[in-house]
Amino acid sequence: MSEALLKVDDLSISYASEEGPVQALRHATLEARAGEAIGIVGESGCGKSTLASALITLLAGNARVTSGSVQFGGRDILSVSEEEKRKLRGRHIAMIFQDPMTSFNPVLTIGEQLVDFQDQREGLSKPEKRQQAALMLKRVGISDPVRCLDRHVHELSGGMRQRAAIAAALLMAPQVLVADEPTTALDVTMEAQIIHLLRELRRDYNGAVVIVTHHLGVVGELCDRVYVMYAGEVVEEGSTDDVYHNPRHPYTQALIACDPANLHEQTPVLPTIPGRLPDLVNPPRGCSFAARCPRVHERCRSEGPDYVEVGPRHRARCHEARS
Amino acid sequence: MSGLYDVDNVSLDLAAPSAGLQRLLPGSAPRMTILSSLSLSIGHGEMLGLVGESGSGKSTLARAMMGLVDITDGKLSFEGRPLKGRADFVKVRQGAALMFQDAVASLSPRRKVAAQLIEPFQINGVPLPDGNRAPAVMLERVGLSSSLGQRYPHELSGGQARRVSVARALALKPKLVIADEPTAGLDVSVQAEILNLMTGLRSDMGLSFLIITHNLAVVRHVTDRVAVLYLGRMAEWGPTREVFARPYHPYTRSLIAAEPQADPRKRRPDLALKGEIPSVLARPSGCEFHTRCPIARPRCAVEEPESNMITPDRMVRCHFAEETRIETQGGNHGT
16 A cells, blocks of 8 residues: 555644534544545534545635644645645645536636636647647546537536536646545436546546545445544544444444445334434533434543544544444 | 326427527427326325436426426326316315425525415415414424424524425325425435434325435335336336336336445446436437437337336336346346
């Protein structure tokens, strides 16, 4: 295995609010290696989008980093100047957003935007950049790339739009590609096609891929390793196979159990996760899942668990992870 | 046979969007067929799933069933009574309720939840069943605290908004609820709660449900029967368990195979279904699925398949359904 390209170390981020700072991300640690696809999975409010925006240095105006760093290329990219952050984005770290309809400018053609995205590429004329754009569109499976260049985003179907967004992200051959819910806006057949495309592109792409999703199916199909998040914390990490077949955190177990896609027999009542997310303005003193956990002990309510190693590169933040 | 709601040979055409100027010219303006000779019956107390890709006509069918869009041909009937004019549909809307796809957008942002919950009574001139307590009773029925009535829609979570739309759909004690993508955009744990709520209401109140979704896992677990729609035509229908165990139509098989697998050991190396659903403006000849079908033969491009009742409760529209049937029974097919 190669060295980590991107490393998140003990990162905590909070958002200013009327009630006080919302601790959306707490002590998250993560690494993405070259040639590896990692998944960040969790439900609404788990902090996965905050973590994704930190990876591409696009934090909201009211966000504050309260601890830790994001290491890329030997430095903390959250503390460099705005100008340097701008140079990193797109060129070294690129992002595919959930809704390609809103990530493209509606009044410019796809071609004009794909040329603009190569702003930092030197020594290429405009026609050459357009040529590059057409090649990339072809690579993501758009059958008539030259015609696509002259289209506006509303003229493309949902699947085509997402392909164009992937082309835009890969245009500058970034070392890290972050995809935020890349298939959520699509239906099942288009989702399968985009998954297939991302898998194919990985074959000749040496960078790291980070997939942020709430859908375990996307992780299962695409990712080598997975980070499961709950209430702002990474509660379990490991290879996708280990985490799916041998989940050690009760939240991971519950998440897998309540997805009907994982149930083989028809059941009249689906499992749920009773209770609700803790208040992140005043996060619980102990384990953040304690209030909903079926295996909770006295200790869990008073003492936050540390990571427990349960296997090679597999660990869970639970006092009971080994049992 | 007469079910609770019968859709009999229904077709729906609309003027093609480019027809604006052509409409001024002599001759007939181009039309596009959204639904074509569609038949479907929803039984009393039944949960029926309707699946298909975006653009297959699922939501249009739901709107037509509620009289929100006019059909061009065929017959709709509710409780055995044919629905013909506006007045019939106004009446149907008391017996059948539609849950719209986007729960938050279907609520007015400027009115409190309680005020919106009693709207169905006001619109239909029905006295409030529990007087001032009506909104509270309705909220409690769907597992929400009655205090939520004093909130505005933007103060609700996705799951709460979905429950409010269930509560509103149940206001007039309908017999049928048509739920358009009832769990789209919800987290899996919340999705399970909403589905459990719906199956619970069904057994408590004897409700029928038509669940429109592209989420096959949802259909597999909560419905009794499933109907598969492709480009405005029925491809296959039958008991859910049987259709998932032995899908006869190649489209149904492709849909099932396209579902992403959370288990990395079950990854599909190849692609189940290539290409995109064709535009209704360029409807393929013959069987409309032939342009994407993995087993298409020359005959499929020229000849429309007939609805073929393989057993009394299974229909499939494919020239080669019989062959597929033998194949699937003989060995393992699909994943």
